Amino acid sequence: GQSLEQPSEVTAVEGTIVQINCTYQTSGFYGLSWYQQHDGGAPTFLSYNGLDGLEETGRFSSFLSRSDSYGYLLLQELQMKDSASYFCALMDSNYQLIWGAGTKLIIKP
Amino acid sequence: SQTIHQWPATLVQPVGSPLSLECTVEGTSNPNLYWYRQAAGRGLQLLFYSVGIGQISSEVPQNLSASRPQDRQFILSSKKLLLSDSGFYLCAWSVSGTSYEQYFGPGTRLTVT
Numbered sequence: 001g002q003s004l005e006q007p008s009e010v011t012a013v014e015g016t017i018v019q020i021n022c023t024y025q026t027s028g029f030y031g032l033s034w035y036q037q038h039d040g041g042a043p044t045f046l047s048y049n050g051l052d053g054l055e056e057t058g059r060f061s062s063f064l065s066r067s068d069s070y071g072y073l074l075l076q077e078l079q080m081k082d083s084a085s086y087f088c089a090l091m092d093s094n095y096q097l098i099w100g101a102g103t104k105l106i107i108k109p
Numbered sequence: 110s111q112t113i114h115q116w117p118a119t120l121v122q123p124v125g126s127p128l129s130l131e132c133t134v135e136g137t138s139n140p141n142l143y144w145y146r147q148a149a150g151r152g153l154q155l156l157f158y159s160v161g162i163g164q165i166s167s168e169v170p171q172n173l174s175a176s177r178p179q180d181r182q183f184i185l186s187s188k189k190l191l192l193s194d195s196g197f198y199l200c201a202w203s204v205s206g207t208s209y210e211q212y213f214g215p216g217t218r219l220t221v222t
Contacts, residue, residue: 004152033209042199042213043153050209087152091209096168099152 002026004088004100011106012078020073020103022088030091032064032071037102038084046086047073075105083107111136115200115214122221128173128187130217132200135181140202142183143211144175147197159183160205195221 004024012018022032031050035043049055049064049071061074075082085104089097112135122128134140141160145153155168157175165175172191176184183200197218201211 031209042216043211045210045212048209089153089209095206095208096155096158097153097208097211099154101152102150 002029002090002092002098004090004098006086006088006100006103008101009104009106011108012075014078014080014107014109016078017074017076018078018105020075020086020088020105022071022073022100024069024071024088024090024100026069026090026092026098028093030093030095032062033089033091033097034060034062034073035087035089036084037087043087048091078107080107080109111202111212113200113202113212113214115217117217118215119218120220122190122219124192124221125189128185128190128194128219130185130198130200130219132183132185132214133181134183134202137181137202137204139180139205141205141208142177143201143203144173144183144185145199145201147199147216149197153199157185190221192221195219 006022033048034046037043047062052064054063059076064071085102087102089099115132143158144156147153159165159177173187197216199216200214203211
């Protein structure tokens with residue numbers, strides 16, 4: 001089967017940088033997506049890595065290493081509004097998303 | 110621009126009662142459609158997905174069913190709710206071929222009592 005592991009909670013200071021890691025086990029997949037979900041809200045798409053390497057979108061970057069079965073989301077210049085849960089999700093061989101349990105990001109002033 | 114509607118926002122239903130949740134998408138044609146359930150503090154579990162009218166794939170055996178009577182309408186149903194059906198139900202759509210980028214409705218918080 002397939003599984004993804006993320007830390008349940010990460011704490012960071014406003015204005016700094018934080019990295020949220022995602023390790024996975026899978027027999028085959030097409031890529032790794034990242035989503036943000038604020039409390040009580042719906043997930044919103046942040047980034048997708050179909051290839052190894054770094055993808056940058058504004059203050060957010062995402063990285064994938066297939067050889068290490070590992071990816072991460074990097075958030076720079078943290079703002080209080082970035083307080084949310086972040087999910088990694090594998091696009092499997094059936095083109096469906098398999099979701100991690102999510103990482104709650106707590107930002108302190 | 111594309112918009113996804115989902116209703117109701119909250120629902121409290123007794124065990125054994127029926128369920129019908131509706132989702133509609135505007136501004137796109139032939140989208141892939143998805144129903145997810147999210148337990149508190151957990152990731153999303155894919156329940157059903159559809160690549161076209163009348164085409165429904167189920168990911169897990171359960172007390173629920175789905176239908177797609179129109180291109181941009183997706184309905185989640187149950188004949189008799191169980192306590193374990195409680196959760197946050199999310200409808201999503203994606204462009205065919207880009208399921209890694211999904212767009213979600215606001216969700217329905219279902220409590221079965």
